[in-house]
Every structure is written in structure tokens, then in C-alpha cells.
Amino acid sequence: MIHELTPAVLILEDGTVFHGSAYGAVGSTLGEAVFATGMTGYQETITDPSYARQLVVQTAPHIGNTGVNDEDAESRKIWVAGYIVRDAARRPSNWRSQRSLDEELETQGIVGIQGVDTRAITRHLRERGAMKAGIFSGEAITSPPEMLEVVRQSASMEGSALAEEVSVDQAYVVEPADHGWAGPVRHTIAAIDLGIKAMTPTRFAERGVRVHVLPATATLEDVKAVSPDGFFMSNGPGDPATADAQVALLRSVLDERLPYFGICFGNQILGRALGFGTYKLKYGHRGINQPVMDRKTGKVEITSQNHGFAVDAPMDGASQAPEQRFGRVEVSHVSLNDQVVEGLACLDIPAFSVQYHPEAAAGPHDAAYLFDRFIELMDQQSSIEQNTAQNQDAK
Incomplete structure (x- = not known):
């Protein structure tokens, strides 16, 4: 009432x-x-x-x-x-x-x-x-x-570490067979729950990907224990400047050359892992009608977003990441409303991220292709590893 x-x-x-x-x-x-x-x-x-x-x-x-x-x-x-x-x-x-x-x-x-x-x-x-x-x-x-x-006198959002508060305590698995996938499992990924939405593992499972959802406190050993083909970090609340543990984990994963895909908070963590800073937006982006341009293709996507922080990265083409061991990186997507960084693409390691929500419940679905892009990235990395192993055997 x-x-x-x-x-x-x-x-x-x-x-x-x-x-x-x-x-x-x-x-x-x-x-x-x-x-x-x-x-x-x-x-x-x-x-x-x-x-x-x-x-x-x-x-x-x-x-x-x-x-x-x-x-x-x-x-x-x-x-x-x-x-x-x-x-x-x-x-x-x-x-x-x-x-x-x-x-x-x-x-x-x-x-x-x-x-x-x-x-x-x-x-x-x-x-x-x-x-x-x-x-x-x-x-x-x-x-x-x-x-x-x-x-x-209440707490400010700046300096707040909230991902651990909203994350699950125990890991769980989302199986493709439970979401309409009839074929064999294509890949297995480890997904860190920093505030993950239920639709995200569902979108992976619909494409034949098994998802191990891990708590925000997961370690590299926890990630390796599920033998993943890829690594994912979700959306979540709070200030990315507080996510030191997750940044350290991602750097370890990137050192392993495990394919990475991050959304929202996961984009900010990739930015920090590469050595860039983050900052608080004046009033953020929240809604399901945010225009974003893919800088490589010129395509404009209408996206779902919910974030109050952003990555501070150079817009002028590819450049060396401040953490130089990760090679070159470029801003792949940009907001058409205020020119905020909306995506990062690593050019020398298998990693990319976006600031918006491709799972987009309850819409729009312009960005759903990003799940397929991550699957392609895992396919490519698997082929590289197989070829490397075959060459070593031949020697």
C-alpha cells in the first residue's frame, strides 16, 4: 500500500x-x-x-x-x-x-x-x-x-569499497545446458562477482560457455583451480581506486596471457591494471539510452550504463600502457554525450573491456556482440597455444 x-x-x-x-x-x-x-x-x-x-x-x-x-x-x-x-x-x-x-x-x-x-x-x-x-x-x-x-555526516561514494559487500560468499557455476545450449561446452571462464547481474552469466551460457562465478575476494589460485579459458570481471559499485586487490589479481591474470573481458567496474579495473588513473564523474551515466561510438568502425551503439567513475586514458590512438609489460593499448569506445572513455582494447595481450552493460536487461541489445567477441578471443588464444604446443612437440 x-x-x-x-x-x-x-x-x-x-x-x-x-x-x-x-x-x-x-x-x-x-x-x-x-x-x-x-x-x-x-x-x-x-x-x-x-x-x-x-x-x-x-x-x-x-x-x-x-x-x-x-x-x-x-x-x-x-x-x-x-x-x-x-x-x-x-x-x-x-x-x-x-x-x-x-x-x-x-x-x-x-x-x-x-x-x-x-x-x-x-x-x-x-x-x-x-x-x-x-x-x-x-x-x-x-x-x-x-x-x-x-x-x-554520511559516507561519501569516493573512497568507498563496496564490491566485497555485494559479492557472493561462495562460488557457483552457471551451465550452458541450463540455458538452452544443446552442444558441447565451448569454453569455461572464471567470472569475478563485483556486483554481477544475473543476466551476464546467462548471456555467456546461452552461447555455450560455462561460467564459474567467484567472490570478489578470489585469488589467482582460485581462478586457476577452475582451469578457465578466459577471465571476466563484472560491474559493481564503489570507487575503483579502492580495488587494489582486484587490480593485483587482474595483473597476474594478464601476465598469464589469459583472455580478459571486463564490463563497467571491470573496465575501470583494467584501466588501473594497465597503469591509468580513474576519476569521479560529475553525475555519472545511468540509464538505457546512452550513445557510444566504436572508434574503429564508427558504429554507434545505444547502451545501458550505470557508473559514477571513469578511466583517465589518452584518446589519441594507440599508446604504450604505463605498465609497460602489457604493451600497447587504445581507447576503443567513447561516449558521444561527454567524450568519456567507454572501452579499452589491448593490442599486444588478449584483453578488452567496455564501460557499459552488453547484457542489458531490460535492453537495449546493441552491444550483445561483445560476448561473441570474447568467445572469438578465447578461440584465437586456444589456437595459438595449440600451435605453440605442436611446434614444441615437433622439435
């Missing part, structure tokens, strides 16, 4: 206040206020672990129309710290709906607010940048100065 008569307030770090009514659980919550521009797929958004510790503003005005179900969640729970919508659906209407979004938020203890001007909030964040914020409803509402002080 939507708490239309329960007052709620959204307070931003700069003192800006928006008044509405409670949506989901009643109480208080803190996080970084960000906006997501998707017109659909709100269930996939709120269950994306990349949104941990963030208060998500939905720019689409009508939210909750299709309810929620047990099939579309991208992880084991809702990860958004708080939810901000304009017009919440009073009653869901969809043949797949099993319960209302409001009920799901309340059941999982997610504090939200509805009836606020999300367009004004979005414009404010675009002009001033993503910032700390808090939602307070019901008895949690105190005086504005008190609530503002609570917001300002």
Missing part, C-alpha cells in the same frame, strides 16, 4: 529540500543521489548491485505500472539505498505481475519517496553533480538542520 498520507522529505547535501509522501518502507535512509534515465526496467534497476548505497531518482514519471515478479530480478535482493519517483502506480497491471513495487520495497525495507518533482531533482543534480542525500519519512522526520547534518 502506498503511504500517500505519510509525509516524506528528500534532503540533498547542499540543503535543497523536496517534499512528498512515503513510498515503500517508512523510516530514513542515506546515500548518494543519482538519476537513472530508463523508461522501463525499474525492477532490473533496483536489483542491480551497482546501485548499492545510492538513492535512485527515476526520470520516467510513471513507475510501478507493471508490478514486480520473481523472474526479472538481477540479483538476490534490492540494492538501491532509497527510491525516488514522481507518480507511483496505485495498482500494477501486467500479466506477469506477482505483487506491487511498493509492496516489494516495503518487504525489503527500502525507504522511498513519491510525489516529488523528479524533473527538478534531475536538473539540480545535472547542474551541481551527484551528492549525498537522505530520505526521511514518518517519525524519522526531524528539523531540517538536524536531517541535513545527518546527510552531511
Whole structure:
């Protein structure tokens, strides 16, 4: 039930206040206020672990129309710290709906607010940048100065290490046969869960790839134990500057010349492994309508994105990686909105990454070919190793 008569307030770090009514659980919550521009797929958004510790503003005005179900969640729970919508659906209407979004938020203890001007909030964040914020409803509402002080004393996203918080504790395997693949297993990969979405291993499995999903704390020995043909690092929340353990792991993997593919957080970790820096964007890229250009082909993809940090790498063609043992690297993809690095391609080792989400639940699917590109990279590396072994035998 939507708490239309329960007052709620959204307070931003700069003192800006928006008044509405409670949506989901009643109480208080803190996080970084960000906006997501998707017109659909709100269930996939709120269950994306990349949104941990963030208060998500939905720019689409009508939210909750299709309810929620047990099939579309991208992880084991809702990860958004708080939810901000304009017009919440009073009653869901969809043949797949099993319960209302409001009920799901309340059941999982997610504090939200509805009836606020999300367009004004979005414009404010675009002009001033993503910032700390808090939602307070019901008895949690105190005086504005008190609530503002609570917001300002909350943790910043910069310097936050969150991947270990959202990752699984135990490894698990996603088999191709469970996702419609009838042939033999083509490859086996080790995938580090830094906040992985369920659709990612599914997209691999649909193509005949067995996926061993490993915790964020996995070591090189853990990776080698599954005898992978390739190595993958997922999306995830937090500041990539804190991911020293994952950067060290990736460098060890790259030294082994094991093919690598990373998305989102995995792109930032590749950037750091190659010796580049990362930085926080003013308000990030979040939504399913982000235009990206492949610099090699000139093709433009409409992509799904969710990130607040980016890689600081040179745009002027191929160059030697600062970590020189990894050879040359180039920025392969770029954002057409703000020229942010959207992909890296290594030219002397089998590794590449993108800043966006090719699994893209609930769309678009322009970038799905990247899964096939990684399979081709593993095929090529396998052929090289086989030829090397045959040449050694011949000697």
C-alpha cells in the first residue's frame, strides 16, 4: 500500500529540500543521489548491485505500472539505498505481475519517496553533480538542520569499497545446458562477482560457455583451480581506486596471457591494471539510452550504463600502457554525450573491456556482440597455444 498520507522529505547535501509522501518502507535512509534515465526496467534497476548505497531518482514519471515478479530480478535482493519517483502506480497491471513495487520495497525495507518533482531533482543534480542525500519519512522526520547534518555526516561514494559487500560468499557455476545450449561446452571462464547481474552469466551460457562465478575476494589460485579459458570481471559499485586487490589479481591474470573481458567496474579495473588513473564523474551515466561510438568502425551503439567513475586514458590512438609489460593499448569506445572513455582494447595481450552493460536487461541489445567477441578471443588464444604446443612437440 502506498503511504500517500505519510509525509516524506528528500534532503540533498547542499540543503535543497523536496517534499512528498512515503513510498515503500517508512523510516530514513542515506546515500548518494543519482538519476537513472530508463523508461522501463525499474525492477532490473533496483536489483542491480551497482546501485548499492545510492538513492535512485527515476526520470520516467510513471513507475510501478507493471508490478514486480520473481523472474526479472538481477540479483538476490534490492540494492538501491532509497527510491525516488514522481507518480507511483496505485495498482500494477501486467500479466506477469506477482505483487506491487511498493509492496516489494516495503518487504525489503527500502525507504522511498513519491510525489516529488523528479524533473527538478534531475536538473539540480545535472547542474551541481551527484551528492549525498537522505530520505526521511514518518517519525524519522526531524528539523531540517538536524536531517541535513545527518546527510552531511554520511559516507561519501569516493573512497568507498563496496564490491566485497555485494559479492557472493561462495562460488557457483552457471551451465550452458541450463540455458538452452544443446552442444558441447565451448569454453569455461572464471567470472569475478563485483556486483554481477544475473543476466551476464546467462548471456555467456546461452552461447555455450560455462561460467564459474567467484567472490570478489578470489585469488589467482582460485581462478586457476577452475582451469578457465578466459577471465571476466563484472560491474559493481564503489570507487575503483579502492580495488587494489582486484587490480593485483587482474595483473597476474594478464601476465598469464589469459583472455580478459571486463564490463563497467571491470573496465575501470583494467584501466588501473594497465597503469591509468580513474576519476569521479560529475553525475555519472545511468540509464538505457546512452550513445557510444566504436572508434574503429564508427558504429554507434545505444547502451545501458550505470557508473559514477571513469578511466583517465589518452584518446589519441594507440599508446604504450604505463605498465609497460602489457604493451600497447587504445581507447576503443567513447561516449558521444561527454567524450568519456567507454572501452579499452589491448593490442599486444588478449584483453578488452567496455564501460557499459552488453547484457542489458531490460535492453537495449546493441552491444550483445561483445560476448561473441570474447568467445572469438578465447578461440584465437586456444589456437595459438595449440600451435605453440605442436611446434614444441615437433622439435
